[in-house]
Amino acid sequence: MKKYIKIAVLVLIGIIIIGTFVFLYQKSQPEETMYHTMKAEKTNLVQTTVATGKIEPRDEVQIKPQISGIISEVYKEAGQTVKKNEVIAKVKVIPELGTLNAAESRVRLAEMNGKQAETDLQRMEKLYESKLVSNEEYEQTLLAARQAREEIQAAKDNLEIVKEGITKNSASFSSTLIRSTINGLILDVPIKVGNSVIMSNTFNDGTTIATVADMSDLIFRGNIDETEVGRIHEGIPVKITLGALQDMKFDAILEYISPKSVENNGANQFEIKAAITVPDSVTIRSGYSANAEIELQRAENVLAIPESAVEFSNDSAFVYILKDSTTTQVFERRLVKTGISDGIKVEIKEGLKANEVVRGMKKEAI
Known part of the structure; x- marks a missing residue:
């Protein structure tokens, strides 16, 4: 019995040794x-390039007051439409003390002179009726x-403007009513x-009452x-993709290329503008981030292969042509001349x- 066990152990060891040699051979x-x-x-x-930017209205206007004061009424809010000359807010004038005193003094002086x-006129009329003075003197x-009467009215109007920012005679042209x-x-x-506002002048831009834009344009x-700006020109079509509306593309026409570059993160770039065509059923808000896909070059009916199949070495390009695949794949390296790429x-x-x-690529890498 022990003899058979020894034989079985030796056979098992032999099988293990042979299997190990076979495995190592296959691995080698x-x-x-x-x-x-x-x-x-x-x-x-x-071949296309993508320019990043944003959507904005062509005409965006900041409405500023024509007089300084305090906001007493606000009639409009953001998101509402407004027509030209429609009132947005009203300013209450807070007169400056020195100006107010000068205006009141002018009224008193005009009334005294008046x-x-x-x-004098009453006296002259009596003398004129008695033919004691000439027509010229009268x-x-x-x-x-x-x-004197005109000066009184002008002084009173000036006082009203200083106090109220408006006169009764020019209510329809009031500078206290801020219009679009x-x-x-x-x-x-x-x-x-309650906010204080100031009118624009030589020393400051004035307070912005509202920003109004034509969102139809x-x-x-x-x-x-700069490496791509030389291959585009005004009038070419552009495809616009918005970050907020990723499933939609909008047609646009390139209409402006800046003649001067600006430095952006170490690269020279040129500003471009493109007019967008937006369907009436779509609402686009000012400031949406957007990408503009611009066509740089086109080639019709040309021979092409995947770019991953091309090997680039210095200024040369090579491909590997399949010569034989009966048993194993055999390829031949060949120099080629490439054109545009998408x-x-x-x-x-x-x-x-x-x-x-x-x-192409190795099958193990797929």
């Missing part, structure tokens, strides 16, 4: 690498009285009732790299014929 043999292959075919290629002019006195200067949509109303504003496929101008099979 080079594995055959298999590649995906594809045919060179005729197709159309379009009273004296009226007295007319001069009458003119002085009329001028265009038809459009109110994008922002940064003021509230939108443009894309973005930047394009990022997926590349044009082959020389060195390859239609329907020739080229090597």
